[in-house]
Amino acid sequence: MKQAGLCCGLVVFGLLFAKAQDTFQLAPPFMKYPSVFFEKKASVHLKFAQSGTRIHYTLNGLEPSENDPVYRRPIVLKKTATTLKAKVFGDGFLPSETVEATFYKRGLPIEQVIHDQPHDRYRGSGYATLTDGLGGITNHGHPTWLGFQQEKVTIEVRLKKPQKIRQLLLHVLKNQGAWIFLPQRIEVFYLYQLPETTAYVWMGTKVLDASKMDDKVACQAILVPLDGEIKTDRLVVKIYPLAQIPEGHPGKGSLGWLFLDEINVY
Amino acid sequence: MHRRNFIKNTALGMAGALYIPEIMAKTDTILGHNNKRYRINTRWSQADVARNPVNDCHEMVQDQKGRILLLTNETKNNVLIYDKNGKLLDAWGTEYPGAHGLTLFNENGTDVLFICDNNRHQVIKTTLDGKVLMTMDYPKESEKYDKAEDYVPTETAIAPNGDIYVADGYGKDYIIQYDAHGRYIRHFGGRGDEAGNLLNAHGVCMDLRDQTKPSLIATSRQENAFKRYDLAGNYLETIVLPGAWVCRPVIRGDYLYAAVLQSNSRQWTESGFVTILDKNNKVVSNLAGSEPTYTGDTPDEMYQTIKAFQYPHDVCVDDEENLYVAQWNSGKTYPFKLEPVV
Numbered sequence: 149m150k151q152a153g154l155c156c157g158l159v160v161f162g163l164l165f166a167k168a169q170d171t172f173q174l175a176p177p178f179m180k181y182p183s184v185f186f187e188k189k190a191s192v193h194l195k196f197a198q199s200g201t202r203i204h205y206t207l208n209g210l211e212p213s214e215n216d217p218v219y220r221r222p223i224v225l226k227k228t229a230t231t232l233k234a235k236v237f238g239d240g241f242l243p244s245e246t247v248e249a250t251f252y253k254r255g256l257p258i259e260q261v262i263h264d265q266p267h268d269r270y271r272g273s274g275y276a277t278l279t280d281g282l283g284g285i286t287n288h289g290h291p292t293w294l295g296f297q298q299e300k301v302t303i304e305v306r307l308k309k310p311q312k313i314r315q316l317l318l319h320v321l322k323n324q325g326a327w328i329f330l331p332q333r334i335e336v337f338y339l340y341q342l343p344e345t346t347a348y349v350w351m352g353t354k355v356l357d358a359s360k361m362d363d364k365v366a367c368q369a370i371l372v373p374l375d376g377e378i379k380t381d382r383l384v385v386k387i388y389p390l391a392q393i394p395e396g397h398p399g400k401g402s403l404g405w406l407f408l409d410e411i412n413v414y
Numbered sequence: 415m416h417r418r419n420f421i422k423n424t425a426l427g428m429a430g431a432l433y434i435p436e437i438m439a440k441t442d443t444i445l446g447h448n449n450k451r452y453r454i455n456t457r458w459s460q461a462d463v464a465r466n467p468v469n470d471c472h473e474m475v476q477d478q479k480g481r482i483l484l485l486t487n488e489t490k491n492n493v494l495i496y497d498k499n500g501k502l503l504d505a506w507g508t509e510y511p512g513a514h515g516l517t518l519f520n521e522n523g524t525d526v527l528f529i530c531d532n533n534r535h536q537v538i539k540t541t542l543d544g545k546v547l548m549t550m551d552y553p554k555e556s557e558k559y560d561k562a563e564d565y566v567p568t569e570t571a572i573a574p575n576g577d578i579y580v581a582d583g584y585g586k587d588y589i590i591q592y593d594a595h596g597r598y599i600r601h602f603g604g605r606g607d608e609a610g611n612l613l614n615a616h617g618v619c620m621d622l623r624d625q626t627k628p629s630l631i632a633t634s635r636q637e638n639a640f641k642r643y644d645l646a647g648n649y650l651e652t653i654v655l656p657g658a659w660v661c662r663p664v665i666r667g668d669y670l671y672a673a674v675l676q677s678n679s680r681q682w683t684e685s686g687f688v689t690i691l692d693k694n695n696k697v698v699s700n701l702a703g704s705e706p707t708y709t710g711d712t713p714d715e716m717y718q719t720i721k722a723f724q725y726p727h728d729v730c731v732d733d734e735e736n737l738y739v740a741q742w743n744s745g746k747t748y749p750f751k752l753e754p755v756v
Binding site: 170172173197240325 | 456
């Protein structure tokens with residue numbers, strides 16, 4: 149009797165041990181959308197073809213739990229800057245990591261952007277890359293991205309007509325493993341035309357902690373608040389990529405790459 | 415009852431009582447779909463890591479004796495030879511720093527190996543115990559290569575007549591055909607915009623399932639596809655596998671098996687799985703991947719669903735239909751074994 153109890157206990161322990169290593173984590177759900185920018189609404193598909201699992205999601209910025217709604221049909225978003233977070237749960241598996249994307253309404257109509265020449269390997273889809281409304285794909289080889297490796301990137305934005313502008317949005321990529329960092333500083337000016345000369349007048353600056361180490365690959369919208377009382381149809385944006393990749397990264401000391409896929413003004 | 419024993423038994427009993435519900439709730443992890451489902455064993459290898467370490471585990475084959483051979487770019491032992499239960503029987507090879515492709519060919523009753531070495535830019539034919547029989551340098555005769563470094567062979571396939579097809583998967587993506595003595599015959603594939611071109615020609619294999627029409631299947635990994643050619647290199651068809659970075663095709667019975675290095679939707683994040691196609695090239699099962707579905711004749715985009723693998727690089731199917739999965743860049747992990755669930 150005593151022996152049987154001992155054996156039983158050992159068998160149970162043995163089974164536990166044998167199983168412990170083979171409890172796998174689920175992969176994150178497959179989030180599909182044409183762009184994170186939308187005119188009136190965005191429709192986001194989540195996929196996870198694995199029986200016995202459920203995708204839970206949130207739109208309030210919080211980490212999804214099993215108490216949050218289960219994904220059943222495409223999620224329609226109408227409000228700008230909405231973050232969709234999704235996570236898969238299933239019996240016998242560890243829950244997945246969370247995937248997330250933030251969706252933005254497109255801004256004022258832009259007639260043209262004139263920008264520095266991007267790096268040869270990352271030229272996007274041509275002159276309209278930053279204004280085609282397509283962005284938010286984290287694969288940096290995707291033709292929505294312009295890649296720059298220089299100390300300063302200058303972009304001139306020409307609107308269809310003079311307007312009051314309150315905010316500038318730059319949509320960038322962070323993938324430090326691929327040497328792609330946030331820029332460290334952004335300055336925005338408007339062009340002031342005088343009869344004999346053109347003046348740049350400062351409208352706003354944003355400074356970012358670009359050298360903070362982070363291994364997450366993600367898109368990020370950088371919002372630069374502007375003096376909204378001035379009417380203009382021409383902005384000049386000066387972007388300063390990270391000048392020195394920090395210690396602890398294989399690229400330490402060199403210039404960080406800047407990847408940009410969309411520019412919007414509001 | 416002695417008090418000491420009583421405590422011991424109680425403790426074990428309690429642990430058992432606590433954990434039993436969890437065990438009963440938990441089922442074994444079964445991977446795959448339809449008639450191709452497997453139970454995974456991540457601790458198949460009994461090799462001692464101190465004596466017989468591995469680096470990238472690139473490819474595996476089974477020999478006539480039923481032994482499982484693994485090729486790794488760890489130059490302490492480039493080839494590890496196991497029995498089917500994971501017991502290490504033998505190890506050899508210290509001169510293959512770029513060991514990548516391993517193909518076994520039954521040459522008039524004797525098994526021989528073809529090793530592709532990325533770093534040496536060579537294909538080396540050996541006996542099963544490592545004696546070098548032939549070394550093939552870069553194919554100057556093709557007039558496509560100026561120097562050895564342009565040629566980075568990843569895989570070979572041997573035709574029944576002994577012709578050797580080499581996939582230059584990390585070089586210029588040509589398939590180069592030689593006769594059994596290593597004399598250049600022709601090349602095909604290569605990069606470009608035509609249907610018969612290849613992008614990352616990572617693998618190549620003979621397809622003898624249709625005895626009347628033997629053919630060759632090459633991998634176009636970055637294109638997420640396989641491409642079929644006749645034995646003279648004429649392009650026949652493309653088998654598209656959206657989302658799947660397929661490594662070499664491995665044919666056994668009516669089925670084609672392939673390790674999928676990663677999901678296209680989650681690149682370079684350990685998002686691999688294993689795919690299995692039937693003889694009509696239809697995906698029937700994805701091990702640790704999405705359930706195969708089709709829109710018309712095209713598979714829907716595939717992706718990893720269970721993180722059972724990191725970067726699977728090859729599948730070996732043994733004579734009892736067990737699978738062995740070797741992985742690249744996956745923490746120097748030994749291969750996993752997967753047993754069919756009937």
